[in-house]
Amino acid sequence: MIPNAALEALRAQAPLVHCITNYVAMNIAANVTLAAGASPAMIHAPEEVADFAPIAGALTINIGTLSTQWVDSMKAAAVAANSANVPWVLDPVAHFATPYRAKVAKDLLALQPTILRGNASEIIALAGGAGSGKGADSGDSVNDAQSAAEGLAERHGCVVAVSGPVDFITDGARSASVTGGSDLMPKVTALGCSLTALLGAYAAVAPSLEATVAAFVHFAEAGERAATDATGPGSFSVAFLDTLHTLKPGDLADTRVSWR
């Protein structure tokens, strides 16, 4: 399924996406998902996540801001999604920064996400390597993270995506690179977390590898167009939401994707 067909399916189905994400990302991730054409729902209570995950088209879990209670909710939601064959996406934000965070990421990865997305430092560290990330920012290049991504994809049977200037996506057997975007994107907080939410939207309407590529192309296309008239991260962010919304099936350039 090519990116444009996936976008067409997304617009037609407007899937419900259950997002457990961090406090910083909550609003922008919902706005990104809405602008792209899906229906986000941010639901975290342990009392209800297992009831909600199965009725959603996809679940996304981002560990940016944690608490004991939310970690319980994350696990319960992932288990419920698995039982209901609902695809789910894991975003292990800065998992290398503290022992607590590392343990949460490891426990969630063991629950077999459908898609795993991070920056280069996060993916390298998750594969056991020594990255040089600083908080939520990557200190490593996407190229350096490719073998880590392939290894994780094979070991955990999931799609692994590495965000960066050129993104890298693999299911262990097939891989793709996606170009585009803007260097203003890392200057807007939580855009990576928002891409995780968008991955959920696409995973609800397309097979996981194609869904991942489509979400990254949608993001890269909108980012590159939004940067044209932006004078900084504020105006970029506004134009980015507008462009996610106005892009139509047919607008996602195939030339952004290199398969191998």
Place this chain on the structure above:
Amino acid sequence: MIPNAALEALRAQAPLVHCITNYVAMNIAANVTLAAGASPAMIHAPEEVADFAPIAGALTINIGTLSTQWVDSMKAAAVAANSANVPWVLDPVAHFATPYRAKVAKDLLALQPTILRGNASEIIALAGGAGSGKGADSGDSVNDAQSAAEGLAERHGCVVAVSGPVDFITDGARSASVTGGSDLMPKVTALGCSLTALLGAYAAVAPSLEATVAAFVHFAEAGERAATDATGPGSFSVAFLDTLHTLKPGDLADTRVSWR
């Protein structure tokens, strides 16, 4: 009290509005309330809500994101508001989506809010009907929710407001419709939640039915004007905040309201 007089009172008094709202809405609801002319305060700790609600001009409670502790705070704040004759607004976001959420909405409704606001699916389901909502989005028309709204208003002795392309507001005896707004509004997350916060601001300075109508007209007027030059949900949101702020008493068109 006509909408323009209520706006004049709002600007003159800049009431303190105690908001318990969800994580997605927190920032935009505060910005909407500030832009309109009030002073929002987001306060949730069980240790302090009962001290704060009585000193505010109004309280608003939105169940978008829940936890055991927050539900306790919501109830304690509502009880304290009632004791101090502070008006309060209930927004039962997606209460039909899980049993936990349904119970919380029911318990809060039993505490007798001054104003109840929801989309059509939420109001229909709260009255016991079978709506077709999906997460936080409505799947039903405002027209289909009118009798449910009237029934709830009579049964609970409150104003009930249904948001949609044409809004419907009733206290069981009198009803009003409000036109305006933009189809970009549902594409910006948490604007409904933000309207709930604005309802609190108006309820602090005007009788509940007139306050509700005024808040909806302020919202509809700002939404319609903001959409003029918007190219998507990002630029709409920016223009919407600007317009909420720049609208002056006299700018709220009476023709938006139909009483019956």
Place this chain on the structure above:
Amino acid sequence: MIPNAALEALRAQAPLVHCITNYVAMNIAANVTLAAGASPAMIHAPEEVADFAPIAGALTINIGTLSTQWVDSMKAAAVAANSANVPWVLDPVAHFATPYRAKVAKDLLALQPTILRGNASEIIALAGGAGSGKGADSGDSVNDAQSAAEGLAERHGCVVAVSGPVDFITDGARSASVTGGSDLMPKVTALGCSLTALLGAYAAVAPSLEATVAAFVHFAEAGERAATDATGPGSFSVAFLDTLHTLKPGDLADTRVSWR
């Protein structure tokens, strides 16, 4: 160290800033800090704050939205920062509004922050005076808060900064006033909280008094320029983030600062 040299150091080092801030401020504070040139990390879990604070360049604590668990995290983070000689900033939002909030502010102040920032009402009340604040908004003038600020600075051995139309900053021995900004700034929620996060960024690269002055000048300069073309709080906020990002060393006017 003059403001421009501090900005140069900030851009060169892009310090990691550990922020414990409120739900309303979380996104805008991260965006302000990122736009200015630092790397914010919002981390709150009791299980990890003491591991994270020592690896950050600075810590900031804002009490805007509280819970028992977060108060524990705030204290643990402050203690860990002190042990590791990491500077930390306290923002006692609306501490006078409830007894709970007042106690939390007092307990944190006893842990000896490097910098204390508030509006006039907050600083007056913290020094034991009777201010006239309303929620998060000040009801007092910066002038009226100067002696309270000087007293707090001497008693607690920290820099105290009072935000307002003309800001006042003191370490008890030296004091400075900073002019600039825009009257649209109080119409954007959590900009004061965002300044607290930016204070952390500067405190990571400069001595505390100079860091505080530099952060206020950066804010004032960006605010004044952003207001030029803004038509309300929405467009102001966008231009403000753009300007924080595009200002370069050399752009921070010395004439904004009056030392005495």
